[in-house]
Amino acid sequence: MPLLFLNEKSWNTTCDPARAERAMADFVDAVRAVAKEDPSGTSLVSEREVKSLEISDGYPIGKWIGSSPRNHARWQRLLALQNRSPVRSVFPTDDADDHLEYRHDGETALGLGAAHFMDGIAVSLPVAHPWQTVSVALDRSELVELDDGSMELAHDSVDVRHISTPPHVDEHRTWIRRSSLARAATGRQIWDLRADLYPHLQFLSGAEAQLTDLDPRWIVPVRRCLERLEASTAAWNPATSAEPQWQTKVTPEGETRKRVCRFEDFDGEWRTFHLHARFTPGAGRIHFRLVGAEGAIRIAHIGGKVRPDL
Incomplete structure (x- = not known):
């Protein structure tokens, strides 16, 4: 059951309303494309309620939903997927004994990091250039135990699967189908x-x-x-x-x-x-x-x- 993790960094950026409309259409279509490939059901996990987000500065998602019947229908399809998963963090971020942190461009990236840690896919609103790609590079720091039992903070770079538009799903289609058939989620x-x-x-x-x-x-x-x-x-x-x-x-x-x-x-x-x-x-x-x-x-x-x- 592929998990989609919302990249909170891709929201609330500056763009005109027409660009925001196109971005939301691509975003919803991309999520639905993953769901079609996964017969067991796809879940969208977010740290905050999606309805509380702003698509762009001064353009809340509630305004987008109410702007047209088509947008309202898209929202209902998205909401059905989000309801399958609680809005929560999936890994520790502040416990010194379990330290694990992901950063993108120097900033903490909870959704992107969760997608990597949980072996899922990050999904972004395709407004800014960094989210027009099928993978995103992250800096990871993790507390690891050495052979002598001591703990050390290790740093490395990792790539996370990523989508923001329907064509991106094509790059991950084989993995989505394979994981939906063989994945153990508990x-x-x-x-x-x-x-x-x-x-x-x-x-x-x-x-x-x-x-x-x-x-x-x-x-x-x-x-x-x-x-x-x-x-x-x-x-x-x-x-x-x-x-x-x-x-x-x-x-x-x-x-x-x-x-x-x-x-x-x-x-x-x-x-x-x-x-x-x-x-x-x-x-x-x-x-x-x-x-x-x-x-x-x-x-x-x-x-x-x-x-x-x-």
């Missing part, structure tokens, strides 16, 4: 679809509750991490290599930490699952062990950093 869906999505990954029974109760901020990061572990394991030949060539960062626990990474395996034996991949925000972990005889990895823990029992 932890419960990840568990239910695990055999189809991750045939080389085995999950201990405890992972079911961990996925079902997964923090919503972690759905996409966990899904991405599992996808990379699956791709790594699918290409693995245990006869020629002791472990896969990992497509995500995988590290072992130190000797002291190994003691807290023991889990009851399928056969009732307690084994050490100290290899782990990481995901953010925060200290997310997927703990597993290699099962070379089956060309698989067996996952015991999905969640925060494993803590010793008190």
